[in-house]
Amino acid sequence: MERLTIIDIAKLCGVGVTTVSRAINNHPDINEETKAMVMKVIKENHYVPNNSARNLKRSDSKTIAVLIKGISNPFFSPMIKVFEKEIQRKKYSFILQRVDENQDEIEVAIELEKEKRLKGIVFLGGLFSHSQEKLQQLTVPFVLSTIGMTEEIDLSDYSSVSVDDFNESLKIVDYLCDLGHQKIAVITASEDDVSIGKLRYEGYKKALSDHGIAYNERLVRRMKEDIDSYSMENGYAVTKELLESGEEFTAIFTLSDSMAIGACKAIFEAGKRVPEDYSVAGYDGLDISFYYNPSITTIKQPVVEIAEATIKILFDLINKKVNHAHQIFPAELIVRESTRSIL
Amino acid sequence: MERLTIIDIAKLCGVGVTTVSRAINNHPDINEETKAMVMKVIKENHYVPNNSARNLKRSDSKTIAVLIKGISNPFFSPMIKVFEKEIQRKKYSFILQRVDENQDEIEVAIELEKEKRLKGIVFLGGLFSHSQEKLQQLTVPFVLSTIGMTEEIDLSDYSSVSVDDFNESLKIVDYLCDLGHQKIAVITASEDDVSIGKLRYEGYKKALSDHGIAYNERLVRRMKEDIDSYSMENGYAVTKELLESGEEFTAIFTLSDSMAIGACKAIFEAGKRVPEDYSVAGYDGLDISFYYNPSITTIKQPVVEIAEATIKILFDLINKKVNHAHQIFPAELIVRESTRSIL
DNA sequence: CTTTCTTATTTAACGTGTAAAGGAAAGGTA
DNA sequence: TACCTTTCCTTTACACGTTAAATAAGAAAG
Numbered sequence A, B: 001m002e003r004l005t006i007i008d009i010a011k012l013c014g015v016g017v018t019t020v021s022r023a024i025n026n027h028p029d030i031n032e033e034t035k036a037m038v039m040k041v042i043k044e045n046h047y048v049p050n051n052s053a054r055n056l057k058r059s060d061s062k063t064i065a066v067l068i069k070g071i072s073n074p075f076f077s078p079m080i081k082v083f084e085k086e087i088q089r090k091k092y093s094f095i096l097q098r099v100d101e102n103q104d105e106i107e108v109a110i111e112l113e114k115e116k117r118l119k120g121i122v123f124l125g126g127l128f129s130h131s132q133e134k135l136q137q138l139t140v141p142f143v144l145s146t147i148g149m150t151e152e153i154d155l156s157d158y159s160s161v162s163v164d165d166f167n168e169s170l171k172i173v174d175y176l177c178d179l180g181h182q183k184i185a186v187i188t189a190s191e192d193d194v195s196i197g198k199l200r201y202e203g204y205k206k207a208l209s210d211h212g213i214a215y216n217e218r219l220v221r222r223m224k225e226d227i228d229s230y231s232m233e234n235g236y237a238v239t240k241e242l243l244e245s246g247e248e249f250t251a252i253f254t255l256s257d258s259m260a261i262g263a264c265k266a267i268f269e270a271g272k273r274v275p276e277d278y279s280v281a282g283y284d285g286l287d288i289s290f291y292y293n294p295s296i297t298t299i300k301q302p303v304v305e306i307a308e309a310t311i312k313i314l315f316d317l318i319n320k321k322v323n324h325a326h327q328i329f330p331a332e333l334i335v336r337e338s339t340r341s342i343l
Numbered sequence C: 001c002t003t004t005c006t007t008a009t010t011t012a013a014c015g016t017g018t019a020a021a022g023g024a025a026a027g028g029t030a
Numbered sequence D: 001t002a003c004c005t006t007t008c009c010t011t012t013a014c015a016c017g018t019t020a021a022a023t024a025a026g027a028a029a030g
Helices: A006-013 A017-024 A032-044 A051-058 A074-089 A105-116 A132-136 A165-178 A196-210 A232-245 A257-269 A287-291 A303-318 B006-013 B017-024 B032-044 B051-058 B074-089 B105-116 B132-136 B165-178 B196-210 B232-245 B257-269 B287-291 B303-318
Strands: A063-069 A093-099 A120-124 A142-145 A160-163 A184-188 A220-222 A251-254 A279-281 A298-300 A326-329 A332-334 B063-069 B093-099 B120-124 B142-145 B160-163 B184-188 B220-222 B251-254 B279-281 B298-300 B326-329 B332-334
Touching: A006 A017, A006 A032, A017 A032, A051 B051, A051 B105, A063 A074, A063 A105, A074 A093, A074 A120, A074 A257, A074 A303, A074 B074, A074 B093, A093 A105, A093 B074, A093 B093, A105 A120, A105 A132, A120 A303, A142 A303, A160 A165, A160 A303, A165 A184, A165 A196, A165 A251, A165 A279, A165 A298, A165 A332, A184 A196, A184 A232, A220 A232, A232 A251, A232 A257, A232 B287, A251 A257, A257 A279, A257 A287, A257 B287, A287 B232, A287 B257, A303 A326, B006 B017, B006 B032, B017 B032, B063 B074, B063 B105, B074 B093, B074 B120, B074 B257, B074 B303, B093 B105, B105 B120, B105 B132, B120 B303, B142 B303, B160 B165, B160 B303, B165 B184, B165 B196, B165 B251, B165 B279, B165 B298, B165 B332, B184 B196, B184 B232, B220 B232, B232 B251, B232 B257, B251 B257, B257 B279, B257 B287, B303 B326
Parallel strands: A063 A093, A063 A120, A120 A142, A142 A160, A160 A326, A184 A220, A184 A251, A251 A279, B063 B093, B063 B120, B120 B142, B142 B160, B160 B326, B184 B220, B184 B251, B251 B279
Antiparallel strands: A298 A332, B298 B332
16 A cells, blocks of 8 residues: 555546645635545545655744653643644644753754754753853744743743742742741752752742741752652652751752652651651642642642643744743642641 | 755765765765765754655655553653653654544554654554554554553554553452452443453452452442543542442552542542551552552552563564564562551 | 636756766776 | 776766646636
8 A cells, every 4th residue: 555645636636736735735726616626535545745745845844842851750741731732733743852961952952953844942941051152053933931030041032931930939938937947958959050940949048038047058958960850759869868867957848849759758768747747848739749648738830821821932933923922920839738837 | 044955065075965965874885084074064064964855755754653542641651751762762753642532543643654654653552442454554563552452452463562451450459359358449441441441450350259259330430531541630539439429448449550649639538548448559650659658559560661662672563573573561569558458 | 809817737846865877096907 | 008896986867745936728807
């Protein structure tokens, strides 16, 4: 069963190839009857146009790439689902590209763009500590999604969608302080993170200083480099170390819900309870934060809305409706069982 | 900054296009020095061959599609990671295609194959209750991964990788019986599932009858059709209903870890405990089954191995090393805190 | 008889790979 | 010296399947 081409269809219909092409692509210069006839023949013979040929001719590809740093992060799953759905709805194809922690996502994007003649790019997660020049090698529109925008980044050249990581982080740590916690440990990102990790960590520091609590370096723990970042496993390993260090604390704030769950597990294994012995606060608002036992106090990010906005902006950029756009979504402090007052 | 073509590179190098092509495609008829020079120029100018043109010429695309039913199922995440990595390693591209619950994955695959000139297909999840004829429309190799193979399916035409769902399910329910449980509820798939769902359910029934326990229809609960299958939410909703029904039971077996977690949550909300009031057993061996509180007794599937074997078989098929292959992996019963003896 | 409109056809690209046909240089052999 | 072989390269030409610009064929209208 070899493949049909547009020429075969044209012959079967007794028309020229352009006519068939017009039928397929809704070109106005075609008689409705002819079009219907052609479409019927196409359907009967299960003809599907060859994508490569189309892309070559059009010299673009109706393809959008989504680049993710840390694909294992379950936070991205519902977002990907939205991307996939919306991109399909617009009759675009969709490439999901995982980027290793130590890989440069911009390099990957540049290669991919040339190779696949992309229409647009979404960057998900990652540090985003990139020089302007490098980004200028990208000739197609792109949107930074859930990448914390710090002052180091010049907003005018980019488009982005995110939440206000600094203030949301501040909010939840502030809440911990209000509960009477003074010794609040934190599991944060590596020192060179200039994005989400930095912002959330800065929020933590600000909340402490607002409450006049002295900053204790020994309560600041970094994720392990050799384990998936923001993962349960990472939270578990770090918390275990923290507990074994003997450093006193009454609450722990982790930069993700997954790490909060890992932290809980480590606490249980040490024979302690949450929240009786330690309060635990997460960030993200994953479904599991509700289902976990105890349910996790967290900052719930509106993932679906963020994803939808990301795609909308990307298509606006593609269709030249805007030059750039920034959207910051509100997030919500959700108080659950994992935190308690010690006053 | 417009795109370079192979002709531009040829001019820059002062050689013919054929030479450049040979350098890129490792053709033997080329001097090593020339090749090195050409490759250097290519690198310096960031030239990347146009994929569409290549695919068109080759009339295939070095693309592998992975079709997933129920993309939200976290069970698939580590598998996708493996697929992506392995496919990239072989210099293939990778398309991830979500298939709605009510969509026919074979139809989707047939379209995709023609449109993108695929090299191979992986089917992940799904019922797979398909007629032979339909599958014969697929002209490229495909592998069914983690799709339970029931007797309804003629194995000789397919390739597959999975675990022995019937016996693994039997094993864990058998374990529950050994703990003294007689009234074991189950959350299973819809009636028309002829694949994984059916096999696991049959395993449940067999275990009961092996232990001489009467089958109680009122303890058999089906997932809700309007909620993501195998999800926490689904397990939660069904268990809530079960608890409210007043039907007595001492243990509950769910067809996935996610549903087990949902079940636990429903039990907690009813003011009961796991495992003191109800034992809960899952299936899959997700990471979260370890981190959950209580940790979940489950059947751990070797996801990574399954995914690796899937890709290996697919490439063997593509390279005509085999005609078809079936691989069944052992799974492991992991006893954790969520189940207890009531003897 | 020209103009306009609608609809269809012809043909030339898009960028790559490859096959054909051949040439130049180097080395070996008679 | 003349001839052959081998290696590496060139030029030319075409093919892959599609789209779009240019073109043409009718028909209707002025």
